[in-house]
Amino acid sequence: MATFFSLKQCIYSSTLDKNSIFYCGDEEAKLIGGNVPGDDYTPDRPDLEQEVIITNINNLMNKCVNPIKTQYPDVVITSVYRSKTLNKYIGGVDESQHMYGYASDLVSINNFKSYEIFNWVIDQNIDFDQMIWEFPEKGNGINGSWVHISYKSNNNRRKTSLASKSSTLHKKYGGVQIGEYQHDIKRAYPEYIMEESENVEPPVSKHPNADQVEKGNGFYVIIEKQYENDTYNVSDSRLISVEVKDEDMNVIYKSETYTYVNEGQQQTLIDYAKKQI
Numbered sequence: 001m002a003t004f005f006s007l008k009q010c011i012y013s014s015t016l017d018k019n020s021i022f023y024c025g026d027e028e029a030k031l032i033g034g035n036v037p038g039d040d041y042t043p044d045r046p047d048l049e050q051e052v053i054i055t056n057i058n059n060l061m062n063k064c065v066n067p068i069k070t071q072y073p074d075v076v077i078t079s080v081y082r083s084k085t086l087n088k089y090i091g092g093v094d095e096s097q098h099m100y101g102y103a104s105d106l107v108s109i110n111n112f113k114s115y116e117i118f119n120w121v122i123d124q125n126i127d128f129d130q131m132i133w134e135f136p137e138k139g140n141g142i143n144g145s146w147v148h149i150s151y152k153s154n155n156n157r158r159k160t161s162l163a164s165k166s167s168t169l170h171k172k173y174g175g176v177q178i179g180e181y182q183h184d185i186k187r188a189y190p191e192y193i194m195e196e197s198e199n200v201e202p203p204v205s206k207h208p209n210a211d212q213v214e215k216g217n218g219f220y221v222i223i224e225k226q227y228e229n230d231t232y233n234v235s236d237s238r239l240i241s242v243e244v245k246d247e248d249m250n251v252i253y254k255s256e257t258y259t260y261v262n263e264g265q266q267q268t269l270i271d272y273a274k275k276q277i
């Protein structure tokens with residue numbers, strides 16, 4: 001398995017960077033409790049020793065991050081190791097697995113979405129301790145939703161979780177909401193997000209011609225008819241017939257004739273079709 005990210009990248013902090021504070025053991029970084037594995041070590045906390053944390057980071061990369069990066073080359077890591085101070089500073093949860101080098105946050109810089117990574121990892125039977133679909137309501141891209149994944153040296157639980165500020169989304173999952181979290185979700189369901197906002201595109205139908213989808217009522221398919229010459233073409237109008245199919249694509253209603261309509265009239269035909277089923 002290829003190695004993609006260096007240790008330096010794994011302890012990089014954009015927060016420190018933004019403030020022109022260097023990482024990787026710089027005195028300046030240490031002054032503000034910078035981001036060097038081992039900084040939090042005390043004799044009663046051997047689990048915070050530099051060597052232990054670096055081993056954890058390497059295991060995490062080998063077992064989780066590298067396979068994901070191989071499948072999705074557009075994945076980048078935004079946060080892996082965080083010292084206690086940095087973790088507190090950026091608002092990470094107490095006892096965050098990032099403080100042990102167990103956890104990585106992954107985001108796409110390009111086309112695919114956080115839910116794809118999440119579901120792919122589940123399907124691949126990749127071993128992990130916890131995977132979180134983080135704030136899907138933030139949308140896609142580098143500043144959007146991300147996937148948190150962790151790997152420990154033993155007792156990896158394959159625990160899946162959702163983090164979201166949307167109570168509607170939590171309700172759709174129907175489990176127990178603990179703060180912003182809900183645990184043991186089976187998959188990431190992007191359609192739960194789409195249905196939630198009025199400003200996003202409607203869910204994509206299975207049928208390429210479907211103009212409108214209504215849950216439980218089947219698919220409203222607009223069928224356009226084109227004449228070979230333009231004689232019957234009325235500007236801004238379409239010659240259509242409305243067909244309604246159920247989820248298995250059986251036709252359950254079809255209008256008897258083709259009608260010239262503009263957009264508003266098309267809705268009237270769809271409304272009429274709805275009443276017929």
Ligand SMILES: [Zn+2]
Binds near residue numbers: 079098148
């Ligand atoms: Zn994280």
